[in-house]
Amino acid sequence: MANFSTNEFKAGLKVMIDGEPCNILENEYVKPGKGQAFNRVKIRKLISNKVLEKTFKSGDSVEGADVLDTELSYLYNDGEFYHFMNNETFEQVAADAKAVGDSVKWLVENDVCTITLFNGSPIAVTPPNFVELEITETDPGLKGDTAGTGGKPATLSTGAVVRVPLFVQRGEVVKVDTRSGEYASRAQK
Amino acid sequence: MSRSVCEVDVPVLSKAAVTDPFLTNFKMGFAFAPNTYTETTYYLQTSPEYGMKRMLASGSGDIYYLGKAFRHEPESPHHNPEFTMLEWYRLGFNDTDLMHEVDALLQNILGVGAAQYLSYDAAFLQYCQLDIWTATHAELVASYQGECAYDLIHESRDHVLQLIFSQQIEPQIGAHNPCFIYDFPASQSALARLKSTEPHKAHRFEVYFKGLELANGYYELTDAEQLQARWQSDNAVRQAQGLEQMPYDKRLIAALDKGLPDCAGVALGVDRLIMLALDAPDIQSTLAFSFAEA
Numbered sequence: 068m069a070n071f072s073t074n075e076f077k078a079g080l081k082v083m084i085d086g087e088p089c090n091i092l093e094n095e096y097v098k099p100g101k102g103q104a105f106n107r108v109k110i111r112k113l114i115s116n117k118v119l120e121k122t123f124k125s126g127d128s129v130e131g132a133d134v135l136d137t138e139l140s141y142l143y144n145d146g147e148f149y150h151f152m153n154n155e156t157f158e159q160v161a162a163d164a165k166a167v168g169d170s171v172k173w174l175v176e177n178d179v180c181t182i183t184l185f186n187g188s189p190i191a192v193t194p195p196n197f198v199e200l201e202i203t204e205t206d207p208g209l210k211g212d213t214a215g216t217g218g219k220p221a222t223l224s225t226g227a228v229v230r231v232p233l234f235v236q237r238g239e240v241v242k243v244d245t246r247s248g249e250y251a252s253r254a255q256k
Numbered sequence: 257m258s259r260s261v262c263e264v265d266v267p268v269l270s271k272a273a274v275t276d277p278f279l280t281n282f283k284m285g286f287a288f289a290p291n292t293y294t295e296t297t298y299y300l301q302t303s304p305e306y307g308m309k310r311m312l313a314s315g316s317g318d319i320y321y322l323g324k325a326f327r328h329e330p331e332s333p334h335h336n337p338e339f340t341m342l343e344w345y346r347l348g349f350n351d352t353d354l355m356h357e358v359d360a361l362l363q364n365i366l367g368v369g370a371a372q373y374l375s376y377d378a379a380f381l382q383y384c385q386l387d388i389w390t391a392t393h394a395e396l397v398a399s400y401q402g403e404c405a406y407d408l409i410h411e412s413r414d415h416v417l418q419l420i421f422s423q424q425i426e427p428q429i430g431a432h433n434p435c436f437i438y439d440f441p442a443s444q445s446a447l448a449r450l451k452s453t454e455p456h457k458a459h460r461f462e463v464y465f466k467g468l469e470l471a472n473g474y475y476e477l478t479d480a481e482q483l484q485a486r487w488q489s490d491n492a493v494r495q496a497q498g499l500e501q502m503p504y505d506k507r508l509i510a511a512l513d514k515g516l517p518d519c520a521g522v523a524l525g526v527d528r529l530i531m532l533a534l535d536a537p538d539i540q541s542t543l544a545f546s547f548a549e550a
Contacts, residue, residue: 074330084405096329096332097422097423098329098332098335099278099418100462100472101276101278101279101446102278102414102418102422102444103278103418103419104329105419107423108405119403121404121405122402122404122419122423123405123406124405124406127405127406
């Protein structure tokens, strides 16, 4: 992998820091009038998902990280691995539970997810922004109730728990924002 | 200027360059010199300092320059590689006198109150509880609160001081009114003379306002031998860092040899001043065409 100097740092560049692939979020060049220039770089570690800030001496370089985002559709879980497929090449990728992480509760068969590959192996799975899931359990709502009373908890088919309005019933399919984990609407039939 | 300071112009292109290891000139080849087929390298000046000091040595009296200067550094919200500098020299002034004059100028242009004055070592004591004269290198390194991608232990003392200063002191000074920092360590003296009573300190100051360094001034070094020694040591540092050796201004050394009058000088970044006066978010929005649009 090529090396990148701090002059080439920009948001989105993937580099190796502390032996871990990282995504550069922000890069600020700091130059005292007299004295060494340096870069304050905000990074997200892609495996531990930690965000931190590092100070680099300007002109220093770091190794690039072989990180690639691919769009793959979710197939199934075999008990150990989660299988995804490229809809064009039909190539399959298996991600372990660590790579899937919290996204597991938003995995819907055939939904297209973003799989981040590091040296060819999946390290992160990002679900679509919205998924539609069936409610498997929730208390019956009261008659005549409308949205805006704070709602009630509902368990979805994947095990995820979200707050839904009181009028939404078991067996219905709801649309959920995976970034906030919040109910968006009833699914449109 | 109502203070009888004469405006002067000096070449922005010169065969001499800056030796400071942390400044970089724009470089250009001139191929039309008589009796030669090779290119002569010319440098766009990082400040009008050398030309102005040659004028002072030939008896110009108080002078100022308001014009372009160039620094080969990335464009950032606080820096345009081509920028406007106001630099002036006052005969018979020392750094304290000149700080007061800069203070008056800032009050006038920015409509701010009188500045705060803080010595370099007092700033470290106040904001980092660090005595820079007695602290060990390890103690300095330990007081940097950020996380470094490289090991500060192997860096120079000045490197660590500058890092701490810019990250832990600069954000805390000059929030409401400008703040002067003076008496820099001799190791960061640039072209300031050292204090005769405390030779570990230099007659150098900077002024900060709202997170920006606005100006840098000296009670000027007038000793030709010392000047040459500092430039040579700059070049030695450059060599150690694998940087290019820069041709220093031999004409300025000759001028100092003839005698530079006792004076103080300061360089002020005009674009930054305008940015603050207009409360603009960055330098680029104060320019008709920023570097990226040039």
